[in-house]
Amino acid sequence: MIRTDDKYQDIRDAIRDLCSEFPAEYFRKVDEERGYPSEFVKALTDAGWLAALIPEEFGGSGLSLTEASVIMEEINRNGGNSGACHGQMYNMGTLLRHGSEEQKRLYLPKIASGELRLQSMAVTEPTTGTDTTKLKTTAVKKDGRYVVNGQKVWISRVMNSDLMILLARTTPLEEVQRKADGMSIFIVDIKEAMANGMSVRPIPNMVNHETNELFFDNLEIPEENLIGEEGKGFRYILDGLNAERTLIAAECIGDGYWFIDKVTAYVKEREVFGRPIGQNQGVQFPIAKAFINIEAASLMRYEAARLFDEHKACGAQANMAKLLAADASWEAANACLQFHGGFGFANEYDVERKFRETRLYQVAPISTNLIYSFIAEHVLGLPRSF
16 A cells, blocks of 8 residues: 555554554444443553653653654554544643643643543533634632633543643633633643532443533632633634644544455455456445545645644644545545445444544534635635634
């Protein structure tokens, strides 16, 4: 298969070796039990892969976003689901870029070692969705603490994390000059919060993705848990989205290659009317088209990661990489399911599980239509549509 990235083969080989210890049966069982792949995440953590983006001075590997994207890609290509753990890789970015030296020294080494898991970020709310500047969760400063009230939804991995990044409004919307102002970022001790004003309601879903609705009732957060300056939280969040979207693109690319590998092997062996079905152009062409689109998406992923690593503007490339990769993986998933016929729906073939997992990325972490709007406005110069 075509490869433009042989210089990362050592990373690919290492991830492949680790994943070989967790065969399809392992992930199938986790899925059936609606569980969490704790052993798999621990193995990735112990090997240092989830600390890839943490600088060496804080106990991490100090790798580039490009290398981190290869890690995420290979996890998914080898049958895993990075959605269970990718937050540990990039959520710490807000802390790394905007936290105080004391905060970084306190948290980052423990995050790198796995002693603390920072896998959750609480931004989205039921009534505002992606209209983040309208969020209603408030944090009011009082006697050296912030008192939080409000609600969040679709907050992932809360029950498998120790820490959470929380975005709340510290200045009312009507009192700020720009709607993006007046929001602040906090780091939250989840266990302590659950005992003192935060309640968690799990949301069962089709992907077995641990996600929740959160309710805050006078939750008190110490003043020292504020990250950066009060009122600048929204721009801090935006600062990390390019890394997130580039890594999600890599996961979709990994999924896409998994589907291509799976379906090409199957159609070579499956015989109908005395010939392998892979001999038919009606089967070949959709698979070839999906593969071409995965390869193209991979190149855009590398371009986004390159620009990020060089500290250059990469918003357009990160968004385009995510869109192209999500579409390509979904195209490959459909071909894989279609040409497996009835067996594609059987749990033992794993196609239906991966099919459900990759479908998520048409919606999250940003929907396709919002990417179109971003490109139309910020790249093509068209009028803002919302």
